Amino acid sequence: MRRIKKRVLLESQKLLSKVNFLNIGKLTIKEAADALQNKEISVIELTEKFFDRIDNIDDKINAYVSICRKQALADAAEAQALINEGGGGIMTGIPMAVKDNICTETIETTCASKMLGNFKPPYTATAIEKLRNDGAVLLGKANLDEFAMGSSTENSYIKNTRNPWDVNRVPGGSSGGSAAAVASGQALFALGSDTGGSIRQPAAFCGIVGLKPTYGTVSRYGLVAFASSLDQIGPLTKTVEDSAIVLNSISGKDPKDATSIDSGIADYTEGIKRGVKGMKIGIPRQYLSGEIAVGVRNKIEAAIDSYEKMGAVCEETSLDLADYAIAAYYIISSAEASSNLARYDGVKYGFRSSNYKNLLDLYKNTRSEGFGAEVKRRIMLGTYVLSSGYYDAYYKKALQIRTLIKNEFDGLFKKYNCILGPTTPTTAYKIGEKTDNPLEMYLGDVFTVSVNIAGIPAISIPCGNDESGLPVGMQLIGSAFSEKTLFQAAYAYEREHPFAIAPEVQA
Amino acid sequence: MKISFETVEYVAGLARLNLSEKEKEMMVVSMSGILEYMDKLNSLDTEGVKPLEHVEPMSNVFRKDVVAESFDRDSILANAPDKEEGAFRVPKIVE
Amino acid sequence: MNYEVVIGLEIHVELATKSKIFCGCTTKFGGEINTHCCPICTSMPGTLPVMNERVVEFAAKAGLAMNCEIANFSKMDRKNYFYPDLPKAYQISQFDLPICKGGYVDIEIEGKTKRIGITRIHMEEDAGKLLHDQWEKGSLVDYNRCGVPLIEIVSEPDMRSPEEARAYAEKVRLILQYTGVSDCKMQEGSLRADVNLSLRPIGQKKFGTRTEMKNLNSFRAILRAAESEIQRQSRVLDEGGVITQETRRWDDDEGKSYAMRNKEEAHDYRYFPEPDLVPIELTDETINKYRESLPELSHERVKRYIHKLGIPEYDASLITASVKTADFFDDTVNSGADPKTASNWIMGNLMRLMKEVNTEDIPFGGEMLHELIGLIEKGAISNNIAKTVFAEMFRTGKTPLEIVKEKGLEVVSDxxxxxxxxxxxxxxxxxxxxxxxxxxxxxxxxxxxxxxxxxxxxxxxxxxxxxxxxxxxxxx
Incomplete structure (x- = not known):
């Protein structure tokens, strides 16, 4: 092992001159993999470059909650050895960030909560295990809203993450740290989790690509549960192709997750460049009316024109139930969360209040001191809708509406290959702007939640910037297991608005 | 639906949360607002609609009855806030 | 006043699977505290349950053996409550769609057969264990039993006396042992009963208010707890009082029950469908396959022993009272022994030895008894010596021939x-x-x-x- 490291170091010194030509901020997985395989750069150099960048700019962004320098450099050396032997694949040596609600053995997994402040799981999430088996290098864990509940990462107990496009604005949430890390060039890609838009919304706010895969495509084993029937892990990347590359690595049936599925798709990048000629795209009128910012609407309308120019058939349609999705979503997700978060009771792991005389005190004080305000609100809401006498009126009703929403999507996908609309009604807002009104914050999820309710895939891609220069996100929604179609449609449009590094962090 | 202070207290008890009087009052306001918004679901007729619990139509996902090695006890207890004699410790319980 | 007693039982039985219901940890009894545990059964964040297929098979077989209808579609639900022995703070159980419904069990009471209805049987996970006594400064939690598969068998309120309750519990145990789905070892807590009991004036249709006595782990405790509760309730009613619906804890040493501390929201369990597990669908074909693979139950064996093997009814019912002795008898006869000789040995020597050390396990197979009987018949040992040899076999598990040789017990024929x-x-x-x-x-x-x-x-x-x-x- 030591000998390998020494050899790697020697080679990396030789390569040093070439490295400087690589612009780390704009680098994609695809480009980095080529550079690594062609020995234009070593894995260790690449990893060091990312740590340098983190050291330089993360004070300003606050994307990471922890850094795994030692482990990363060891992994990098191993990846380089593999490349030197002529082995490895496209993920070998690729530096990544992982949302801190995805378990990593021996590395703190905090969920950005006081409750799990020092929690070190004795196991690793399946998705990360797969990535590490493919040679990816974990740089560190990314910030999030506490237990992934929120849309701005302001609910993190640890710190506020800032939007690389304007550090006075939120990066979105709950995967705000993951999105900000990728957008500011502090990781080649990141993993997030999406329960009601938590990958797509921050991807939109930060001007990158975020994918929520079909429910079951990626194992949830090791993802700290928020709402089990809605949660999915997915990639945040700079390009559509990178998104497909990461999905190749993390997807697949996992014997440890009974709800995971073998999609039967071997390569998500296959056919990505086919274009959209003849593709039928539905645009629900509800997605372009109502409370949607002008700057967002203009960009989406422009994107529709582009699609038509590329040969797609765009048609206005209707999603009548879109209006009910948020209410159904907050009932289902809060109910499941109230149960999933009951295990944090100060007995087995994590925080325990020091103020207790008996068991009931221990429970109540631990949970009251350990959880933040938004988490408590969701637990209260979820407990209420499941409690005796209200189950039918709220929870059962929401599940019935879930059936109707799924049926409505199924109907649309008989007519259209995919559905297009904005990812969010506005671009990134100011830090603190919406923290006082939870309902207003919830309404920001209006375009994303129904996708989770129906268990279908959706991708958010950059779609230009609004009048304040903030990124606008466009969402493409497909039927279950139609990720390849979404990649194909997104890839076609990407040329129009390729990834741009935020001006604030250009270095 | 507006909810009462007493309901908030009852639900907090079920959820094992200690809320201050002020927190309870705030919870009455924010939960009522959210629940009133949720009441819009009542305008949809769902008579006879089957509730959708799992989005994928899957059933019978099982594991074989095979014993796997258990974890080392130290790793199971490593994160425990209070432990003794190889066990998790809680305040004395009187049944 | 004279009251009619109404009793219903909820019996929890640990299933005889090798691994736990949702993870691969062993179900073996005993073991150092918290050594049969993993992140799944200790409910660490991000872990997920995956259903053990044998649990479904065993639960369905138990239902078939008790004449239940097996559901083509059933699902798991979460039952939410906080307690340190329940690390997820919810128990994965079944709520509205249990795997078995509507069966019955026939019991013999005062020489007559009585049918006790089974409302439902559902699958769930066992909780961990709290250790209170030895430690001054707190209670300790051991999760070794946490996640061991259970079925809960809920009876109709069909029993009218403590004796009927006891006979029913014994019959259920026997059926489960014969079916092979549980060893029902009472001393290891693998069968526990909750007794729901109420009184009503004779002739009244409406049930009285019932109390629930939890976690009775012997037949004697079921009997005594029910007797004691009848006395307590009649005293309250005779004095013009009312029965409070409550959960009571039976103290078997004191022979008394106590109202358990009433948790204010004890019954608001907020059941909802378990999102981490998909539904269970059993086709009629699978159910029939289970039915066909059911082993011969005790009443079937009694018939066979009497009619095919020609042993007296008394012998047959005594031997089949435990599946262990019945299996042993079959083994002995199948290796070639005369049925009546074999049954004499089992009812006499074997049962006495088992009783002496209070065990249900027989440390050797029926073929060993056959070998022993053969030695007597050959005249190689006397009947009396054979008894000594048998006791030694029971103690050491050695073969008769080994023991005879080692101890020089061969008959002197010189x-x-x-x-x-x-x-x-x-x-x-x-x-x-x-x-x-x-x-x-x-x-x-x-x-x-x-x-x-x-x-x-x-x-x-x-x-x-x-x-x-x-x-x-x-x-x-």
Whole structure:
């Protein structure tokens, strides 16, 4: 092992001159993999470059909650050895960030909560295990809203993450740290989790690509549960192709997750460049009316024109139930969360209040001191809708509406290959702007939640910037297991608005 | 639906949360607002609609009855806030 | 006032799977605290349950053995409550769609058959164990039992006396043991019952208010707890009081029950469908396959023993009272032993030995008893020696032949050696010799006994008999 490291170091010194030509901020997985395989750069150099960048700019962004320098450099050396032997694949040596609600053995997994402040799981999430088996290098864990509940990462107990496009604005949430890390060039890609838009919304706010895969495509084993029937892990990347590359690595049936599925798709990048000629795209009128910012609407309308120019058939349609999705979503997700978060009771792991005389005190004080305000609100809401006498009126009703929403999507996908609309009604807002009104914050999820309710895939891609220069996100929604179609449609449009590094962090 | 202070207290008890009087009052306001918004679901007729619990139509996902090695006890207890004699410790319980 | 007793039982039984219901940890009883645990059964964040397929099979088989309808579609639900023995703070159980519904069990009570209805049987996970006593400063939590698969068998309120409740519980246990889905070891807590009991004036249709007595882990406790609760409730009612619906804890040492601390929202369990597990669909074909693979149950064996093997009804019912003795009997007979001889050995020696050490396990197979009986029939050992050998087999698990050889218990059949001993006894017991010669045939029995005593029981009795008679004849 030591000998390998020494050899790697020697080679990396030789390569040093070439490295400087690589612009780390704009680098994609695809480009980095080529550079690594062609020995234009070593894995260790690449990893060091990312740590340098983190050291330089993360004070300003606050994307990471922890850094795994030692482990990363060891992994990098191993990846380089593999490349030197002529082995490895496209993920070998690729530096990544992982949302801190995805378990990593021996590395703190905090969920950005006081409750799990020092929690070190004795196991690793399946998705990360797969990535590490493919040679990816974990740089560190990314910030999030506490237990992934929120849309701005302001609910993190640890710190506020800032939007690389304007550090006075939120990066979105709950995967705000993951999105900000990728957008500011502090990781080649990141993993997030999406329960009601938590990958797509921050991807939109930060001007990158975020994918929520079909429910079951990626194992949830090791993802700290928020709402089990809605949660999915997915990639945040700079390009559509990178998104497909990461999905190749993390997807697949996992014997440890009974709800995971073998999609039967071997390569998500296959056919990505086919274009959209003849593709039928539905645009629900509800997605372009109502409370949607002008700057967002203009960009989406422009994107529709582009699609038509590329040969797609765009048609206005209707999603009548879109209006009910948020209410159904907050009932289902809060109910499941109230149960999933009951295990944090100060007995087995994590925080325990020091103020207790008996068991009931221990429970109540631990949970009251350990959880933040938004988490408590969701637990209260979820407990209420499941409690005796209200189950039918709220929870059962929401599940019935879930059936109707799924049926409505199924109907649309008989007519259209995919559905297009904005990812969010506005671009990134100011830090603190919406923290006082939870309902207003919830309404920001209006375009994303129904996708989770129906268990279908959706991708958010950059779609230009609004009048304040903030990124606008466009969402493409497909039927279950139609990720390849979404990649194909997104890839076609990407040329129009390729990834741009935020001006604030250009270095 | 507006909810009462007493309901908030009852639900907090079920959820094992200690809320201050002020927190309870705030919870009455924010939960009522959210629940009133949720009441819009009542305008949809769902008579006879089957509730959708799992989005994928899957059933019978099982594991074989095979014993796997258990974890080392130290790793199971490593994160425990209070432990003794190889066990998790809680305040004395009187049944 | 005279009241009618109404009793319903909820029986929890741990299933005899090798691994836990949702993870691969062993279900083995015992073991150091928290050593049969993993992140899944200790509910660490991000872990997920995956259903053990044998749990479904065993639950369905239990239902079939109790004449239940097996659901083509059932699902798991979460039952939410906080307690340190429940690390997820919810128990994965079944709520509105249990795997089995609507069965019955027939019990024998005062010589008559009574049918007790089964409302439902559902699958769930066991909780961990709290250790209170030894530690001053707190209670300790052990998760070794957490996640061991259980079925809960809920009866109709069909029982009318503590004796019926006991007979029902015993019958359920027997059926489960025969079905092979549980070993129902009471002392290891693998069968526990909750007794729901109410009284009503004789003739009244409406049920009275019931109380629930939790976690009774012996048949005796079921009987005594029910008797005690009948007395308590009648006293309250006789004094004009009302029964509070409550959960009570039975203290078997004191022979008294106590109302458990009432948790204010004890019954608001907020059940909802378990999102981490997909539904269970059993086709009629699978259910039939389970039905066909059901082993022969106790009442079927009683019939076979009487009609095919020709042993008395008394023997048959005694032997089938435990699946262990019944299996042992079948093994013995199948290896070639005479059924009546085998049943005599089981009812006599075997059951006494089992009772002495309070066990249900037999440390050797029926073929060993057959071997032992063979040794007697061959005349290689005497009947009395055989009893000693059997006890030794039970203690050590060694084969009869090994024991006979090791301890030198073979019958002495050497005519020369025996002749010398007979001569010695004849010369030492002149009184008995005279008696015999004087016509008292019985005196030969005493002389036989002396020879056996001298040889520590190892002498071949027919040979001794012949030698004695021959030698005494010579003295005439």
């Amino acid at each position: 005519a020369g050696e025996l002749g010398q001993i007979v001569d010695k006894i004849i010369s030492a017991n002149s009184k008995s010799v005279e008696d015999y010669l004087g016509g008292k045939q019985k005196a030969i029995g005493f002389l036989m006994g002396q020879v056996m005593k001298e040889t520590k029981g190892k002498a071949n009795p027919p040979m001794v008999n012949k030698l004695l008679r021959d030698k005494l004849e010579l003295l005439k």
